[in-house]
Amino acid sequence: MAGATETFYSVIRRQGITRRSFHKFCSLTAASLGLGPLDASSIASALETKPRVPVIWLHGLECTCCSESFIRSAHPLIKDALLSMISLDYDDTIMAAAGHQAEAILEETRAKYKGKYVLAVEGNPPLKEGGMFCIDGGKPFVEKLRSMAEESMAIIAWGTCASWGCVQAAKPNPTG
Numbered sequence: 001m002a003g004a005t006e007t008f009y010s011v012i013r014r015q016g017i018t019r020r021s022f023h024k025f026c027s028l029t030a031a032s033l034g035l036g037p038l039d040a041s042s043i044a045s046a047l048e049t050k051p052r053v054p055v056i057w058l059h060g061l062e063c064t065c066c067s068e069s070f071i072r073s074a075h076p077l078i079k080d081a082l083l084s085m086i087s088l089d090y091d092d093t094i095m096a097a098a099g100h101q102a103e104a105i106l107e108e109t110r111a112k113y114k115g116k117y118v119l120a121v122e123g124n125p126p127l128k129e130g131g132m133f134c135i136d137g138g139k140p141f142v143e144k145l146r147s148m149a150e151e152s153m154a155i156i157a158w159g160t161c162a163s164w165g166c167v168q169a170a171k172p173n174p175t176g
């Protein structure tokens, strides 16, 4: 997965866009927002210095088709999302690492980007029986979710499972 220290500007340049076109883009963005030339410089400076947003993507009870949709997205293409927009630093479904190695990456990412990462959550945390219906790394998923949520900048409930429970929450909802 791509490193999170790369700025938007370096991504833009890597894709072959000239510095002149970059500044044109900043001016047009400022103008379309009703801002002045000084703001265009601020936009340019922000894009030149700020790293892409680190994202940690967790999985609870789900069918994983939200990930399937993401992988097959067309606007934007997944390659553009992953290489130009976000820095997906952890996603145990699509990353190569597994087990203890994946857990170590998660801890490392959390420590490195404390308070600055976006937590994307696909699937839900079952709550009955202390959360034992979804065990992740030897612990209930709900514990992992709470712990990762505490230090995130923002949380995205990705899909119906994460938002409302979906199939798992259908009556009689044995997992809670």
Ligand code: SF4
Binding pocket: 062, 063, 064, 065, 066, 067, 122, 123, 158, 159, 160, 161, 162, 166, 167
């Ligand atoms: S919301 Fe849940 S059931 Fe629906 S596609 Fe996403 S993971 Fe699958």
